[in-house]
Amino acid sequence: MTEPILEVRELEGGYGTTRVLRGVxxxxxxxxxxxxxxxxxxxxxxxxxxxxxxxxxxxxAVCFEGSDIWADGGxxxxxxxxxxxxxFQSGALLASFTLLENVxxxxxxxxxxxxxxxxxxxxxxxxxxxxxxxAESYPLEVSGGMQKRAGLARALALDPxxxxxxxxxxxxxxxxxxxxxxxxxxxxxxxxxxxxxxxHELPSIMAISHRxxxxxxxxxxxxxxxxARELGEYSTDPRxxxxxxxxxxxxxxxxxxx
Amino acid sequence: MTPIPDIAISVTGGVVHVRGFLRTASAGxxxxxxxEATMVSEVVTLDLSECTGMxxxxxxxxxxxxxxxxxxxxxxxxxxxELREVFEAFRRxxxxxxxxxxxxxxxxxxxxxxxxxxxxxxxxxxxWRFAGQSARALLTAVRRPGSFRWSLALYHMxxxxxxxxxxxxxxxxxxxxxxxxxxxYQLKTFGAEIFMPDLLGYSITWEIGPLLAAILVxxxxxxxxxxxxxxxxxxxxxxxxEVMGFDVYRFLVAPxxxxxxxxxxxxxxxxxxxxxxxxxxxxGWYLNxxxxxxxxxxxxxxxPIDFYWGILKGLVFAVIIATVGCYMxxxxxxxxxxxxxxTTAAVVTSVFLVIVADALIxxxxxxxxxxxxx
Numbered sequence: 001m002t003e004p005i006l007e008v009r010e011l012e013g014g015y016g017t018t019r020v021l022r023g024v025x026x027x028x029x030x031x032x033x034x035x036x037x038x039x040x041x042x043x044x045x046x047x048x049x050x051x052x053x054x055x056x057x058x059x060x061a062v063c064f065e066g067s068d069i070w071a072d073g074g075x076x077x078x079x080x081x082x083x084x085x086x087x088f089q090s091g092a093l094l095a096s097f098t099l100l101e102n103v104x105x106x107x108x109x110x111x112x113x114x115x116x117x118x119x120x121x122x123x124x125x126x127x128x129x130x131x132x133x134x135a136e137s138y139p140l141e142v143s144g145g146m147q148k149r150a151g152l153a154r155a156l157a158l159d160p161x162x163x164x165x166x167x168x169x170x171x172x173x174x175x176x177x178x179x180x181x182x183x184x185x186x187x188x189x190x191x192x193x194x195x196x197x198x199x200h201e202l203p204s205i206m207a208i209s210h211r212x213x214x215x216x217x218x219x220x221x222x223x224x225x226x227x228a229r230e231l232g233e234y235s236t237d238p239r240x241x242x243x244x245x246x247x248x249x250x251x252x253x254x255x256x257x258x
Numbered sequence: 259m260t261p262i263p264d265i266a267i268s269v270t271g272g273v274v275h276v277r278g279f280l281r282t283a284s285a286g287x288x289x290x291x292x293x294e295a296t297m298v299s300e301v302v303t304l305d306l307s308e309c310t311g312m313x314x315x316x317x318x319x320x321x322x323x324x325x326x327x328x329x330x331x332x333x334x335x336x337x338x339x340e341l342r343e344v345f346e347a348f349r350r351x352x353x354x355x356x357x358x359x360x361x362x363x364x365x366x367x368x369x370x371x372x373x374x375x376x377x378x379x380x381x382x383x384x385x386w387r388f389a390g391q392s393a394r395a396l397l398t399a400v401r402r403p404g405s406f407r408w409s410l411a412l413y414h415m416x417x418x419x420x421x422x423x424x425x426x427x428x429x430x431x432x433x434x435x436x437x438x439x440x441x442x443y444q445l446k447t448f449g450a451e452i453f454m455p456d457l458l459g460y461s462i463t464w465e466i467g468p469l470l471a472a473i474l475v476x477x478x479x480x481x482x483x484x485x486x487x488x489x490x491x492x493x494x495x496x497x498x499x500e501v502m503g504f505d506v507y508r509f510l511v512a513p514x515x516x517x518x519x520x521x522x523x524x525x526x527x528x529x530x531x532x533x534x535x536x537x538x539x540x541x542g543w544y545l546n547x548x549x550x551x552x553x554x555x556x557x558x559x560x561x562p563i564d565f566y567w568g569i570l571k572g573l574v575f576a577v578i579i580a581t582v583g584c585y586m587x588x589x590x591x592x593x594x595x596x597x598x599x600x601t602t603a604a605v606v607t608s609v610f611l612v613i614v615a616d617a618l619i620x621x622x623x624x625x626x627x628x629x630x631x632x
Binding site for chain 2: 094
């Protein structure tokens with residue numbers, strides 16, 4: 001049995017008094033690429049906020065490497081954050097720093113290495129995402145895809161055990177998106193990094209996911225878990241088949257299910 | 259998946275063996291081992307054939323260590339190209355170029371001053387053009403008041419005007435008290451306390467009231483306008499308005515200018531009132547001057563034009579403060595840091611221009627005000 005790096009148990013949460021998620025439980029094993037998929041408004045981003053410890057769930061637990069991130073007044077969360085990297089939707093680079101400085105930021109904050117080593121490490125990460133030539137550029141001087149790749153380099157700076165992606169292919173052209181997928185696969189293969197990816201891009205899901213966790217707004221939680229192929233070919237849930245078949249979902253089907 | 263095995267580093271003659279996965283925390287041991295090896299042998303080899311992997315910072319440390327002293331040759335694990343690739347990448351990525359020699363301190367300072375002057379000229383020029391565009395938007399708003407968004411103006415009137423009343427009133431009352439006390443203290447020596455209301459009345463209505471109200475509004479609202487528009491620029495909201503066909507000046511700038519133009523005179527009258535009230539109280543308490551005496555003295559020496567002129571000043575200040583605040587917001591191009599700089603620049607520039615304008619208007623006023631002979 002493989003060892004889970006991240007485990008979510010009976011998570012419940014939402015905004016204000018509106019509940020978005022309930023009874024969400026799943027696990028991510030070491031070295032796995034798990035995609036959280038679903039239509040807009042199904043609670044994907046809400047779930048990610050809970051996984052990253054940006055908000056505290058109403059009920060249930062998020063465990064990273066076996067310990068509840070909220071267990072001991074934030075210490076477990078701080079420890080977990082050293083071991084994961086996050087790529088935000090827009091890259092979330094600091095605009096007043098160059099790409100290289102952005103990647104250097106976590107390295108200089110969390111390690112005590114001499115500057116030449118920091119520089120080599122950061123440059124290697126930029127090289128890994130194909131941006132070594134743009135090290136001295138500022139985020140606003142490069143394209144959206146490049147900002148995202150630089151964000152990935154920053155997320156990888158400390159060789160995290162796990163990387164979270166929030167809509168990595170949003171706003172990218174198909175070619176850049178496919179290149180980013182390749183990059184994610186390469187990093188997963190060579191560095192054995194566990195990946196959790198929130199997305200609704202079908203081609204990406206088919207290309208990179210080992211397992212898909214599918215959320216739905218009507219169910220306020222998970223409606224299916226499995227490999228992309230299994231879900232696409234064998235699921236009988238109209239919401240799953242509609243998603244994988246890229247077809248509009250008939251209203252009766254929704255009522256029928258819920 | 260098997261847990262990553264612990265690292266084992268051993269030195270045999272000139273050969274350093276690494277077994278297992280090298281984490282950054284253990285990289286220091288590798289450096290020490292390499293140093294040991296160089297002491298016993300001329301030729302040093304870093305044997306990574308049993309190394310299962312390295313964290314990038316650990317690999318960088320190892321690579322750097324093989325460069326210092328006598329060059330160590332590296333043997334990589336067979337069948338696992340990743341480590342070799344990482345080392346080759348380090349070799350390919352040249353270290354950062356040394357920065358060009360810095361100019362001398364004096365020269366750098368002079369260059370800095372020059373650049374600042376040019377930048378200030380650029381800002382003033384931009385502000386001038388911006389003011390022109392805003393004036394056009396204002397004219398349209400006045401000509402066709404039906405199409406103007408009065409709700410936005412009302413919102414800014416509340417935030418920039420109504421909410422500023424308590425602080426303006428209190429500070430002016432305090433200043434009026436202090437000024438009255440100081441004037442009384444000097445005049446008492448000559449037995450001329452009766453002139454305290456003259457001094458106070460002139461200084462409050464001509465200068466202190468309008469200036470204090472303007473400085474407070476600049477601090478509160480000029481910064482708020484700059485931050486609002488600056489953040490909108492960062493989030494591309496301004497671009498969105500533009501491509502939807504909105505006249506950004508009419509939509510974003512004009513309501514703010516009109517709001518300030520409407521509230522500033524009121525704030526100045528409030529400032530005047532509380533400043534003079536402070537004088538009245540200190541007169542009664544410190545100079546034993548009954549309120550009717552204070553008021554009749556004020557009535558005798560002050561002209562209605564003293565108040566009107568303050569209001570006129572307020573109109574000019576309002577236009578300056580709103581325009582500068584909005585303009586600084588539109589100059590934001592980059593990210594969060596620039597929004598901060600824009601708010602600072604908005605307050606500093608608007609206070610500066612307000613005081614310059616105040617000086618000019620005051621000089622003019624002294625020439626045209628009819629003399630009151632008592």
